[in-house]
Amino acid sequence: MKNVTMKDIADKLNISTVTVSKALSDKDGVSEELKNRIKKVSEEMGYRYNVLAKSMKEGKSYNVGIVIADRFIRDDGDAFYLKMYQSVVKSLSKAGYYGIMEIINHEQEKNIILPSVIQNNKVDGVIILGQMSYEYVSSINNRGIPLVFLDFYDELLEVDSLVSDSFYGSYILTNHLIAQGHRNIGFVGNILSTSSILDRYLGYYKSLLSNGIPLREEWVIADRSEDGTYIEIEFPKEMPTAFVCNNDGVAYLLINKLKKNGYRVPEDISVVGFDNYIFATISNPKLTTVEVDITVMSDEAVKAIVGKINNANYRIGRVVINGKLIIRDSVKKIN
Missing domain, CATH: 3.40.50.2300 (Response regulator)
Structure with missing residues (x-):
């Protein structure tokens, strides 16, 4: 089975290879509707990015660090943040990025030991999943790396954040x-x-x-x-x-x-x-x-971090994602 090329995708959609390249690289000049269509067709045809060649050419790793405190990865079966992490990784994959999780323990956070993915310049941007101390997240922010907070915000820092309502x-x-x-x-x-x-x-x-x-x-x-x-x-x-x-x-x-x-x-x-x-x-x-809505929060966080990686002036502020009331059996009506 031959490798699928951008020309194959272009021929199938009757568009230029330049348009395909821009869409798959999330560059300007292509409408969101066409961009999504191109990505969907490329996935259906089995197209795979040559990430190494692309990263060498553009000076990017196409990796995003996902930093989380170990207190959120508990042994009592509460896997909410693991579920959100998986959702973020899926969204990153659709955007052509890889997610690298780094779990930070209490001592690392207390002593402001930054994640190794940042210290070793292994990522283009960072999503912090779940609230960490002001001192720790501000130290990451001071490194100047594209940064997004997911499921929390900090009033003292002007860092883009995605939160549920x-x-x-x-x-x-x-x-x-x-x-x-x-x-x-x-x-x-x-x-x-x-x-x-x-x-x-x-x-x-x-x-x-x-x-x-x-x-x-x-x-x-x-x-x-x-x-x-x-x-x-x-x-x-x-x-x-x-x-x-x-x-x-x-x-x-x-x-x-x-x-x-x-x-x-x-x-x-x-x-x-x-x-x-x-x-x-x-x-x-x-x-x-x-x-x-974990999926919407993850998609919006990835959209934000990719936007910041590609444009240093990209800002979303604080985005609030609505939830909905689910009524089950734990409430009794009383007089």
Whole structure:
């Protein structure tokens, strides 16, 4: 079977090889519609980039570093960030890039030991997946390499970021609980740990304010330390009738602890999560939650990093991706 060339693709689409080359290299001069069509046909025909020759010619590696803190790659089965990583790699592949993951441990982050892919100039740009300390991410930013934050943002840095709509998602979750008759509602998550948890807390708080419900500080319960290490959830003396959790994994752990303490879910206490990932469906009962669109977030992050690699002035600011409410079995309607 002969190798497919750009001329073969051009002949099939009745266009010039120059147009094919521009489309496959993500250069200007080709409409997005035609560019996507060319990429689809090239993939169907089995065309493969000569990445080595291309990188030598253009002075690029066509590698993107995907940096993640090891606290997000846990042994308890929560694979949300691994799923997002896989989605990012698929999006990078479609754009003609390879993704190289580097996991950063607590000591590396604390001592500002930068990822080896950056130190050794192995990548054209970096996507940081999940929040890391300001000192660490600012040190990466100071290297001047194209950089995108995925699933978090930092108010102190002007770095492009892609986030789910944590504020509105938590707001509609809390409103759903209130619509089911709940007025004693707690929140589980350390609001000082990540920007997304803070936004989810603020969405919860806004819902309470909008409905004339006072915030009870003893019902805002930490699930982790400020550096992201998970801790034992401590129940208040007086329990609310419902909890808003900052993610599905925490909701799953909370439900198990409630059961061990003699509470029934949702008969005694209702629980909602966030993400609509694996824990939402293996939980008993299945979780009412907000779905995060991982595919759209990954595609937009890759579009941003490729844009920044090709144009030093390319900016997207902070892009917020909407989620949707998924209603299951973990909420009871009360009088």
